[in-house]
Amino acid sequence: MTILPSIAFVIDPKPSALFQTSILQALGIDPANAWAQMGFSLVVAGGFFLPAVLLMVMLFIWWERKVAGHIQSRLGPTRVGPIGILQSLADGVKLLVKEDLCPKDADALLFRLAPYIAFAPVFAAFLAIPFGPDLTFEPRLSAGLFWILAILSVEVMGVILAGWASNNKWSVYGAMREACQMVSYEIPLGISIIVAVMSAGTLNMVRLGHLQSGGLHTWLMFRNPFVFLAFFTYFIASLASNKRAPFDLPESESELVAGFHTEYSGLRWSFLFFAEYAAMFVVGGIQAALFLGGWNDPFGLIGRYYHEYTLSGNTTGLIVVNLIGAATFTLKALLIVFVQMWLRWTLPRPRIDQVLYACVKVLLPLSCALLLGAAVWQLLIPELYGVPWFAYNPWRWQSWSGADAVGALVTQITLGLVGLTLVGLIMMWILYAIASGRGHKQRLTDPDPFPLEVEVAKA
Amino acid sequence: MSVLPCLAQIPESPAAAVLFYLFAAISVASAIGVVATRNIVRTALCLLFALVGVAGLYFLLHAEFLAAVQLVVYAGGTLILIVFGVMLTSKSPFSRFQPKTIEVVVALIIGAVLLTALVAAIVQTRFADKPPVAGADLEYPVRHLGELLLGQYLLPFELASVLLLVVMIGAAYLAKARRREPEVAKEAALNEAALSQTARKWS
Numbered sequence: 308m309t310i311l312p313s314i315a316f317v318i319d320p321k322p323s324a325l326f327q328t329s330i331l332q333a334l335g336i337d338p339a340n341a342w343a344q345m346g347f348s349l350v351v352a353g354g355f356f357l358p359a360v361l362l363m364v365m366l367f368i369w370w371e372r373k374v375a376g377h378i379q380s381r382l383g384p385t386r387v388g389p390i391g392i393l394q395s396l397a398d399g400v401k402l403l404v405k406e407d408l409c410p411k412d413a414d415a416l417l418f419r420l421a422p423y424i425a426f427a428p429v430f431a432a433f434l435a436i437p438f439g440p441d442l443t444f445e446p447r448l449s450a451g452l453f454w455i456l457a458i459l460s461v462e463v464m465g466v467i468l469a470g471w472a473s474n475n476k477w478s479v480y481g482a483m484r485e486a487c488q489m490v491s492y493e494i495p496l497g498i499s500i501i502v503a504v505m506s507a508g509t510l511n512m513v514r515l516g517h518l519q520s521g522g523l524h525t526w527l528m529f530r531n532p533f534v535f536l537a538f539f540t541y542f543i544a545s546l547a548s549n550k551r552a553p554f555d556l557p558e559s560e561s562e563l564v565a566g567f568h569t570e571y572s573g574l575r576w577s578f579l580f581f582a583e584y585a586a587m588f589v590v591g592g593i594q595a596a597l598f599l600g601g602w603n604d605p606f607g608l609i610g611r612y613y614h615e616y617t618l619s620g621n622t623t624g625l626i627v628v629n630l631i632g633a634a635t636f637t638l639k640a641l642l643i644v645f646v647q648m649w650l651r652w653t654l655p656r657p658r659i660d661q662v663l664y665a666c667v668k669v670l671l672p673l674s675c676a677l678l679l680g681a682a683v684w685q686l687l688i689p690e691l692y693g694v695p696w697f698a699y700n701p702w703r704w705q706s707w708s709g710a711d712a713v714g715a716l717v718t719q720i721t722l723g724l725v726g727l728t729l730v731g732l733i734m735m736w737i738l739y740a741i742a743s744g745r746g747h748k749q750r751l752t753d754p755d756p757f758p759l760e761v762e763v764a765k766a
Numbered sequence: 767m768s769v770l771p772c773l774a775q776i777p778e779s780p781a782a783a784v785l786f787y788l789f790a791a792i793s794v795a796s797a798i799g800v801v802a803t804r805n806i807v808r809t810a811l812c813l814l815f816a817l818v819g820v821a822g823l824y825f826l827l828h829a830e831f832l833a834a835v836q837l838v839v840y841a842g843g844t845l846i847l848i849v850f851g852v853m854l855t856s857k858s859p860f861s862r863f864q865p866k867t868i869e870v871v872v873a874l875i876i877g878a879v880l881l882t883a884l885v886a887a888i889v890q891t892r893f894a895d896k897p898p899v900a901g902a903d904l905e906y907p908v909r910h911l912g913e914l915l916l917g918q919y920l921l922p923f924e925l926a927s928v929l930l931l932v933v934m935i936g937a938a939y940l941a942k943a944r945r946r947e948p949e950v951a952k953e954a955a956l957n958e959a960a961l962s963q964t965a966r967k968w969s
Contacts, residue, residue, distance in 0.1 A: 345781035449908050450831040457834040460842025464814055467849055486850045510908055
């Protein structure tokens, strides 16, 4: 049994040249000018990414309320705009004109600063999110994945400071819960990521995307059974580190009023929310990029055409492929975000000791076992990582047996089928729920379906 | 320019120079803030900014892995534990840090010695004019780093991890030793008494 050496990868992450060069050339500026490049980066960060993130978060808040409504047999927001889609905008206007209160006994400086400290790191994490092969803000980041994790752990500092500076016992309880929950869940989160990284052999987000460009069965999640399981441990740990339900103890409204943001109002409060919802997308994005193939479609078409257009120098084709890739990536991340919302409105909230028990005694040993298993697996089953999928057909048996990687192909196909079955079952479940559910949701103006007199008479 | 060699050779491009001075200003200003503030949590905040500034400098040197480690270990771990400790132990929310005179003197002496050592080291070091690694190695430094840590420097690496393990076991032992058997029993008896009293009141 031979262990394949990692085959040198053909496509290397380029310094985001495609979009920058074509746009700068269209504007008549020399693309090699350092000031022009810096200006371009600033304009993209401030003029595109910041508004896009804020817009996305507003959409998420509306979406969350819609999901919550339908799960609880309500309609959610309906009044502002078609299907209530402008609800967040209306809320935003309300929050803008609200008074920005700071409690008299609070530490005013920290209190005012904390929401920005919470939001800025999450925004900085978008630096390495790979929307497409050329649509990554900084594709050269050799430790991109680690960078996102590191910067997300700074966000906690903002939340803790917010709770502490409020000088309110509920806020301090919330901050303390956030601190111990985040610090402990970071460990299983990191280990689950290492399990996947071990079968990829890179931390660069763009390389991760190229590695998985050979179709559904080359996505890291289906590479080996331990990564498949790590997908789920990562998801649970990411819920906790994002303080999403069922781990939303820092802000559990039934015990702590609103936890760390009890004292906040107006725009600062909304910044704390921006941080939380943007972090949901970032965490979902990591999951999509690391386990679910990044920007690649299940048939490996995007990777193939990307290679073809790179060789022929077809700029228009490359831009189209990149945009389709970005749409695919966003769709995958949104699916993860949807599952996060779905869980929030389905599961009850555990106590803090149960949360820590689940981390230290269940999730941590589990992820350590996965790490060990993944390490042994790498020795037993030779794997073709780093293979340029466009160079040969990954769906053909001959290619794999020629490379002495039949075991890898069998594993991938088995796991791919398991994954497809899981997704299929969930889809059927949702379809069943939609088909069997009431199409018409009760409104207050509708007649009462169970009139009191009839019920009394029955009794 | 031998005293401040790092200033003489920073910028590859004017844009990088602007960023260098920005990050340097952030880290120096907040480092002064760390020393000047008395409020412990504010000190932690200043320390956060100082660490982030230094992480930015690492970024400019293309040491992204080091920058991320800086953030995850110090900003995301140590600082949070400091603030957590303050939250658990302090009596008032604005606990101030009031050093005694002798502590100030000792701190000044240690600071002066460290500063001398650092300045001497900076003056004596010969800085390279170019980035030391060129080409393929620079392209992929994380792999290089991992190979060094698990190859050439395996023994120190493992020794450091054993040290951390020892510290962890010690901390767990200390936390556990504080609650001895009789104390636990006494506490349980007290709890029971309080419970029965409440029960009597309610009945």
